[in-house]
Amino acid sequence: MCGASMKQGIYTIVEHKALTKDVYRMVLAGDTSAMTMPGQFVEISLPGFFLRRPISVCDYDEKTITLIYKVVGQGTDAMAKMKEGETMDMLTGLGHGFGVEKSGDTPLLVGGGVGVPPLFNLAKKLIAAGKKPTVILGFNRAEEIFYAREFEELGASVIVTTVDGSEGVKGFVTDALPPLFSFVYSCGPMPMLRALYRAAQGTAGEFSLEERMGCGFGACMGCSIMTKEGSRRVCKDGPVFDKEVLEWQI
Amino acid sequence: MADLKVTLSGLELDNPLIPASGTFGYGYEFAELYDINMLGSFSFKGTTLEPRFGSPTPRFAETPSCRINAVRMQNPGIDRVISEELPRLKKVFHKKVVANIGGFSVEEYAECCARIDKEEQVGIIEVNVSCPNVHNGCMSFGTDPLGVSAVTKAVKAVTTKPVYVKLSPNVTDIVPIAAAAAEAGADGISLINTLLGMRIDLRTRKPVIANRMGGFSGSAILPVALRMVYQVYEAVKLPIIGMGGVTSARDVVEMMLAGATAVEIGAANLVDPWACPKILADLPRVMEQYGITSLKDIIGGAH
Numbered sequence: 001m002c003g004a005s006m007k008q009g010i011y012t013i014v015e016h017k018a019l020t021k022d023v024y025r026m027v028l029a030g031d032t033s034a035m036t037m038p039g040q041f042v043e044i045s046l047p048g049f050f051l052r053r054p055i056s057v058c059d060y061d062e063k064t065i066t067l068i069y070k071v072v073g074q075g076t077d078a079m080a081k082m083k084e085g086e087t088m089d090m091l092t093g094l095g096h097g098f099g100v101e102k103s104g105d106t107p108l109l110v111g112g113g114v115g116v117p118p119l120f121n122l123a124k125k126l127i128a129a130g131k132k133p134t135v136i137l138g139f140n141r142a143e144e145i146f147y148a149r150e151f152e153e154l155g156a157s158v159i160v161t162t163v164d165g166s167e168g169v170k171g172f173v174t175d176a177l178p179p180l181f182s183f184v185y186s187c188g189p190m191p192m193l194r195a196l197y198r199a200a201q202g203t204a205g206e207f208s209l210e211e212r213m214g215c216g217f218g219a220c221m222g223c224s225i226m227t228k229e230g231s232r233r234v235c236k237d238g239p240v241f242d243k244e245v246l247e248w249q250i
Numbered sequence: 251m252a253d254l255k256v257t258l259s260g261l262e263l264d265n266p267l268i269p270a271s272g273t274f275g276y277g278y279e280f281a282e283l284y285d286i287n288m289l290g291s292f293s294f295k296g297t298t299l300e301p302r303f304g305s306p307t308p309r310f311a312e313t314p315s316c317r318i319n320a321v322r323m324q325n326p327g328i329d330r331v332i333s334e335e336l337p338r339l340k341k342v343f344h345k346k347v348v349a350n351i352g353g354f355s356v357e358e359y360a361e362c363c364a365r366i367d368k369e370e371q372v373g374i375i376e377v378n379v380s381c382p383n384v385h386n387g388c389m390s391f392g393t394d395p396l397g398v399s400a401v402t403k404a405v406k407a408v409t410t411k412p413v414y415v416k417l418s419p420n421v422t423d424i425v426p427i428a429a430a431a432a433e434a435g436a437d438g439i440s441l442i443n444t445l446l447g448m449r450i451d452l453r454t455r456k457p458v459i460a461n462r463m464g465g466f467s468g469s470a471i472l473p474v475a476l477r478m479v480y481q482v483y484e485a486v487k488l489p490i491i492g493m494g495g496v497t498s499a500r501d502v503v504e505m506m507l508a509g510a511t512a513v514e515i516g517a518a519n520l521v522d523p524w525a526c527p528k529i530l531a532d533l534p535r536v537m538e539q540y541g542i543t544s545l546k547d548i549i550g551g552a553h
């Protein structure tokens with residue numbers, strides 16, 4: 001499973017800015033030693049909220065953690081109001097992430113909406129390992145697009161899709177699949193993962209799932225899902241799973 | 251030197267802290283973080299005869315000081331707990347555990363307890379009577395003195411281990427329920443389980459949790475828990491494991507003054523996985539502040 005165990009720490013917001021109307025990027029400084037693989041997540045404690053909020057790690061280095069989040073409710077709204085210099089209590093190094101070593105030479109990375117962030121550090125690691133990743137980023141419309149340029153700057157081939165065709169390929173991520181790829185990594189809404197599962201049958205892959213969490217580190221069983229190998233906790237056994245282990249009602 | 255030792259039905263604990271059932275799994279997640287042998291004991295995830303898988307999602311809601319959850323007794327079943335979880339646990343926890351047992355009929359409780367009775371790692375059996383009785387309109391066993399009595403008697407008949415009956419707070423009067431457990435032969439009382447609560451989403455105008463209602467716990471319930479522990483201490487002469495909303499060393503002392511011999515800590519572990527070691531480290535300081543040399547001396551001190 002994950003090598004180092006999670007840590008709790010106080011992190012200082014060193015950069016906080018809007019990427020789109022309701023998607024923000026937050027860079028936090030603090031202890032990043034608990035993170036061992038791309039696709040892991042943090043659990044953020046927010047004043048006035050009992051449950052911590054899970055957010056994927058978009059990128060990290062020795063000193064900082066980058067998160068990208070969308071305002072969807074009260075907790076993320078409170079986050080959006082926080083200022084640079086303020087601090088947050090977070091659990092870091094949570095979950096079992098993407099297996100970089102499984103990629104083959106030409107992996108495909110598919111992200112939908114706020115499923116895009118965890119693929120960033122993955123793409124970085126794949127490129128560092130000499131792989132040639134293709135990244136498909138799916139959004140509803142042009143105004144929602146974020147991070148396409150950042151992925152390009154890493155050296156990945158990037159394809160953007162929008163449902164309304166206002167930018168890039170018109171349609172869903174599955175309308176832009178390359179003819180050949182060695183492995184598929186994905187994170188995004190369930191309908192997208194389901195369509196991708198159907199479209200990518202025959203190629204191995206890993207999908208990152210989302211579930212509501214009651215702790216984030218495997219203690220409460222509240223995020224359990226049924227898989228072909230029995231009950232699994234999204235927070236501890238996942239969020240990244242071998243796609244063939246998941247139950248697909250197709 | 252502050253003396254933290256307490257004794258529950260002959261079982262000596264180094265300190266009164268016991269992580270509460272359902273918030274500590276079978277221990278290993280926490281054993282990765284700290285040496286869980288520093289704890290008095292811990293109560294493992296509520297276990298039933300058959301494996302059980304979770305309820306529909308969303309399973310959680312919250313307020314600023316509590317959580318509401320409907321995780322509904324998810325567990326791998328008693329046989330796998332005995333064959334897999336306990337042997338794994340033995341490697342990381344060298345003290346006796348509290349075996350938390352659930353059931354949906356009197357027979358199921360008895361069968362489960364009979365099977366776990368042979369396990370030497372189990373120090374105490376904690377019988378969770380908040381489960382719905384499938385033979386009685388799914389009303390919780392714990393809301394009816396007859397139900398509590400029947401479960402307690404059936405369990406006592408099949409085990410030699412101390413049996414602590416874990417009561418539900420969702421009753422008009424906790425005293426006759428505790429008395430029924432005592433008369434039926436319980437060795438101790440554990441309380442409180444979660445209160446029944448709900449939240450409603452203003453946008454959808456529907457309950458937030460898929461099961462509509464869920465068990466609510468966290469610091470918000472401390473006053474209710476203290477009141478019930480206090481009442482039960484007056485009414486029955488049995489040791490009490492007190493719990494509900496305990497998040498600090500001060501809360502532990504308060505719970506013991508109300509009448510608890512040991513104290514379980516639940517939701518706090520899920521917010522801060524290091525909650526128990528932090529509370530333990532702070533206990534001697536709080537004891538000194540209030541002139542307490544031995545925790546044993548303060549049990550029921552508020553009466």
Ligand SMILES: Cc1cc2nc3c(=O)[nH]c(=O)nc-3n(C[C@H](O)[C@H](O)[C@H](O)COP(=O)(O)OP(=O)(O)OC[C@H]3O[C@@H](n4cnc5c(N)ncnc54)[C@H](O)[C@@H]3O)c2cc1C
Pocket residue numbers: 041051052053054055056057068069070071072073074075076077114117118209210211212213239310
């Ligand atoms: C492993 C994981 C990684 C995630 N990574 C990201 C990310 O990188 N960027 C991002 O924008 N979002 C991410 N999410 C989703 C994010 O957790 C939710 O959008 C957020 O918790 C909503 O909180 P809220 O208080 O604003 O919403 P509310 O609806 O007010 O929240 C109520 C409760 O439901 C939970 N909740 C609501 N929506 C979700 C959801 N979709 N998934 C899980 N819990 C939810 C909240 O945590 C809270 O406990 C991730 C979720 C998981 C499980």
Ligand SMILES: Cc1cc2nc3c(=O)[nH]c(=O)nc-3n(C[C@H](O)[C@H](O)[C@H](O)COP(=O)(O)O)c2cc1C
Pocket residue numbers: 214220270271272273295296297319321323350378416442443444465466467468469471493494495496514515516517518
């Ligand atoms: C996620 C969760 C799961 C629980 N599961 C069980 C259980 O299986 N059996 C049981 O007797 N109590 C269970 N409880 C109740 C707790 O053991 C405890 O009685 C209650 O939460 C009150 O304590 P607290 O306020 O410290 O959490 C659970 C509580 C929570 C929060």
Ligand code: FES
Pocket residue numbers: 212213214215216217218219220221222223224233234235236
């Ligand atoms: S959220 Fe508690 S086990 Fe996954």
